[in-house]
Amino acid sequence: MTRRALARAARSGPSWRRKAGPVAVLAATALAVTACGGGGGSQSSAAAGGTTFTYAISGLPTSLDPADHQGDPSRNIGFELGGTLFRWGTEDLDQQGCTTLASVDHLKGDLAESWERSADGKTVTVKLREATSAAGNKLTSEDVKWTFDRLIDLKVGTPNTLMQDVADYAADPIRVIDDRTFEIHMDNPSAMDLAILTWYQFRILDSTEVKKHVTADDPWGKNFVSKNASTFGPWTHAESDFVSGDRLTLSKNPNYTAERGDVEKLVFIGVSDAASRAQLLSTGNASYAAGLAYEQYAQLRDNPAIDVQTCVSADRIPLVLNAADPVLGKDEVRKAISLAIDRKSIVDAVYRGFNQPAEASVSTAYGVEMPEAAKYRYDVEEAKRLLEQAGVSNLSMTLHISPARPGPEAEQIAILLQNQLSKVGIDVKIQTLASATEINTVFHDGNFQALLYLEPPAVADPYYSLFLYNSSKSKLNTFGYVNSEYDDVVAKVGTTSPGDERDALVKRAGELLAEHPGFIYLVDRQFVHAVRTGLTNYQHAPNGEMFVHTLKQG
Structure with a gap:
């Protein structure tokens, strides 16, 4: 679909x-x-x-x-x-983006009035529109430079991850040309390098006003x-x-x-x-x-x-299996677990008519018709066969869950998974962590066998979703998944403009993720x-x- x-x-x-x-x-x-x-x-x-x-x-x-x-x-x-600087141009989409997810080719300027990319793609020259803060200060390129320098110096997590890992910004990315013109410098261009600037933490601060309140102990006016x-x-x-x-x-x-x-x-x-x-x-x-x-x-x-x-969303709920585990790290075991999950029955039982079962290893929200090899199936007998082929019987694993992430439905999903996996001889023990801090710590430390999580992309784009957790190059790949061919394909997605060529790469990445499972997606969440x-x-x-x-x- x-x-x-x-x-x-x-x-x-x-x-x-x-x-x-x-x-x-x-x-x-x-x-x-x-x-x-x-x-x-x-x-x-x-x-x-x-x-x-x-x-x-x-x-x-x-x-x-x-x-x-x-x-x-x-x-x-x-x-x-x-x-x-930039925003999503949803006004040009069907139902203003409700039925069609805005993509990187739907970007429009917010504080940016116009922009032009250099021939080698590594420099984007931006002209600011005329804007004034509530304090009465005119927007200038120095505000942009100061805001980016601040994010970098304070080592702010998501913005720096977006600049360094999702895009490939230069270490000192902003060069002021004049009051209303500046350049963004990248070490390498990508399809995502302007889209990341829609993230709320990149909002441009009124540096003229903030600087009135800086001190030696607080040079960034925090x-x-x-x-x-x-x-x-x-x-x-x-x-x-x-x-x-x-x-x-x-x-x-x-x-x-x-x-x-x-x-x-x-x-x-x-x-x-x-x-x-x-x-x-x-x-x-x-x-x-x-x-x-x-x-x-x-x-x-x-x-x-x-x-x-x-409305359409790229948010997904995955089952995360630790690839460092000697049993759960086997492709056959991971595929068997995926085959043993009846995603439709989970959605029907839990969500009261909202959300959709994950159909493929790449979200259908991105509008790429995924090949059969990338789609999920429910086949208990095939799951049993793969487990036998892997020499696995009487497998027991602990599943960490939290009502904070993915949400209060986590316990219901876990119980359904426990029942479904028991049919292929897998004993699931559920361990509940109350807070988001606890579940995030367990995930980031890689200290788990299995974990129910949430993937809410900060920038809804196939590259961002493919890279975020499953690329071995990502800092958020804490579960040890490594597939060099997948890494290569995903890297090409990141540097290819939207179109048929990019869609073909996304399809191939989806096939690889299904054949050699990283995150096993269960639910495609909606925005409600x-x-x-x-x-x-x-x-x-x-x-x-x-x-x-x-x-x-x-």
Whole structure:
């Protein structure tokens, strides 16, 4: 199946959470009512009137600094703050990107007005559009240079991984030409080198304002930026509008001249309990509730005041088998385990009509019709034959899971896997880790036999997904998978522009990943958004964020 409408689903449990008892939940509810001007009826009219949009998330980060990534709350707020050089041009796609995933050839400028690549591809000359921060400072190339230098010097994880591993930026990538012109230098060009700059941590900071607050002990102004957005995007706020870990109120940047919609105020409230977030939405005390359980999404579908949007996503839930294990490292064993998994029954049992079973080793969201050799099958007898061929019987393995990643459904999936694999003689013992920190530590240390995880690509592109975990060149390949032919094919995907040649390489990579399994994918997740009716012009970017500043009434 080619590109299809999957679903606009909030990412699995955030990497950072805070607990909130009844008092905290009631306080958040009161805040939502106050921010929206009253009870249920008034919130509905407030959303439709384009005045205030209240965004209920699991919790707020303790810092607004793009150098401090604290899981989904950071990315939810970061993408809304905007002000990156490039964005996804979803307005040109069917249903504005809901049914078709935006790709690297759909990039448009955000702060970048125009750009030109050199003949050898290693230099991109960018001209900035005229933009002014809420503090009244004009955007300049020095802001860009300072922002990149800051990310590099502070060794910020995802941006540096994107620049060094996904793309191949020079060590000092930004060269200023004049106030509105600069160059991006790469050691080698790639299809991804501009697409990575859509990631929220690359938002350009108002260096003129931040530098007023630097000290010898804080040369990058982290204390100031942690409390101040310092952006050239559509929103601004006073320092008092941010209550660390609790709430953030954003108002329109009066100096923002790019196109925007009708929402004048965006209020983020932190409510750790998903049922409480769903209740705020259903009663009209929130405009949007992120990260709900699928049962709650299913119930909200019956509420005529709620629009439950489902759109295409490249997010996937994989089973990770440690290739360093003397038994699980065998291709025959890994293929047998994949064959023994009934992916459709897992999705049918767990997701209440949302999400899709993984059909192939490469996500169908990318629109590449995968060959049969790359597709998953359910064949218990073939699985038994492969295990016998590998000389394996009475295999026992421990499966690590966490409700934080991939999400609260992890236990249900694990129990179903336990039952299915028992039919081929594999005994699965389930070990639950409560927090995202624990599951991520186990994964990054490679200290597991089997693990249920989540693959949410920061940049939705076949190369990024193929490289991210399964390439032996990736820092995130902690499970020991090595396939030199796969590495070579994936590297070519990264340097080939979208088209038939690139699609052929993606298909070959998919065949190799199925024949010599790395990650064994189980579920293709959807992006799911539950939002009050009355607003239109949603831009369905491949990162799954809302972009409230584009919303229009009616």
